[in-house]
Amino acid sequence: MKLTMMQEKILNTAESLIQKMGYNAFSYKDIALIVGIKTSSIHYYYPTKEDLAVAVIDWQLERVLIVLNELKLNSALSLQEKLLYAVDVILSLTLRDEMKMCLGGILASDVLSLPEKLKNRVRHFFNALEQWIKELLDAENYKNNSFDSLYSKDNLPKYLLIQIEGGLLMSRLYHDFTYIEIVKQFIKKMD
Template identity: 30%
Template sequence: MTKSSTQTEERLLDLAESLIRKNGYNGFSFRELAAGIGVKSSSVHYYFPTKADLGAKVARRYTDRFLIALEEAAPSKGPAASADDILTQLRLLFRKALTEDGKMCLCGVLAAEASGLPEEVTLETRSFFSRLAQWLENALARTRWGMGASAEERHKAALKALALFEGALLVARVHESTELFDLIEADPLEA
């Protein structure tokens, strides 16, 4: 692909991500994408033959970026890292979705629509949660808390944290209140 072609594809992915996070998977069309970046609808099909291809690539890219952001923001990698510090970094990344543009986590939106999504989009959405839970389990395993916890306890804590943060985004978004997200006090590390 040429530089111009790559830029067009990135602009399409950016706009699709924004529209999905705002309106859901079925809340946009290729025609809207084309108009949004100033190309013909057939150009969108050149990059993404189907909406499912586009949705899967958007979800995969979002997952990769989310995990990179977690790695970059992660506290120290050694056993001195606190489980609370790791959960705070995860919480702040979820909060950023809400505060930067008032939107949901992309894969949270897709998960809510999972029963009506094409299989490849559902698989990428599931991958987000699986990869994120695995990242969190691994990060927690390097903490004092995690070293004393079983693999099952770390797995449950990771799933509880993901459910807590995704749920808080839903409630905060519907009420248009970042403060509601900030009220999260529950501790996913508790039994």
């Protein structure tokens, strides 16, 4: 996605505001004040708030997948190391930066009030992350050595997303990274 410098400033600011406060708690006026532009400049690029939020989620997903896909190809790392690094990538975009929530997670929490197009983009966001985990498990020839179907190749991507999102939410609520550390411990013990 080729962006102008102004679009990047707008998207970066909108991304931060959404991750801190949610979709319904920010306005174009908030962005305009932070960026130092008029709201009409935002409307020029993103006519509606929905258009802006869709652009934000697509922009973040594109950036995250570039990093994760490079990680998937790194043959020097084990499956667990790749998953732990992926968690760190997510942390760098969230809690480690002003205790922000995962963009997909905070938008999902607003799902009942989101426009349909944005709901679909949030679903796409999580589907893409789940697909990345599935592809990683396939690339690493992951085999479930447990009799518990929870850890099957079909269920494990969902389970990991649930764990990561829940860990982020609880860590943010309590300002305590123990919840994320528990997720990391689970990953380290995967066989």
